[in-house]
Amino acid sequence: MGGRLVSVENGEHLGARLYRVRIEREGQDFALKPGGEVTLGFDPDTWTPTPEQIDDYAVSVEQGYGYGPDLLGYLTQVLNPRRHVRLAASNAQDLWISPGRDA
Structure with missing residues (x-):
C-alpha cells in the first residue's frame, strides 16, 4: 500500500470500544473502516x-x-x-480536516 501509520486511537462510545487507524499516503489522510453489523438512525x-x-x-x-x-x-x-445494516470493511479516505490544512 505504501502508506505511513499516523496514529492509532481508541475510545468508548455508547458503551462500545472504538478504534481508529489513520494512514498517510502521498499527502492524503486515510482511515481504516471496519465492517460488520451496525445500528444507524x-x-x-x-x-x-x-x-x-x-x-x-x-x-x-x-x-x-x-x-x-x-x-x-x-x-x-x-x-x-433506526435500522440495522451490514457495512463492508474498506479503506476510506479520511474526511477530517487537519489543523493548518485548507478545506
Whole structure:
C-alpha cells in the first residue's frame, strides 16, 4: 500500500470500544473502516432529552429554527429511523480536516 501509520486511537462510545487507524499516503489522510453489523438512525422510543437539550431547542425555536416547540417531534421529522445494516470493511479516505490544512 505504501502508506505511513499516523496514529492509532481508541475510545468508548455508547458503551462500545472504538478504534481508529489513520494512514498517510502521498499527502492524503486515510482511515481504516471496519465492517460488520451496525445500528444507524434515531429511535424516538429510547431517547430522552437532557434539560440542557430542551432549553437549547427552546432558544432555537424562539430564533425561528425547528419545526415547532416539541424537540422529539422535530428530531423524528429530520432524522432517519433506526435500522440495522451490514457495512463492508474498506479503506476510506479520511474526511477530517487537519489543523493548518485548507478545506
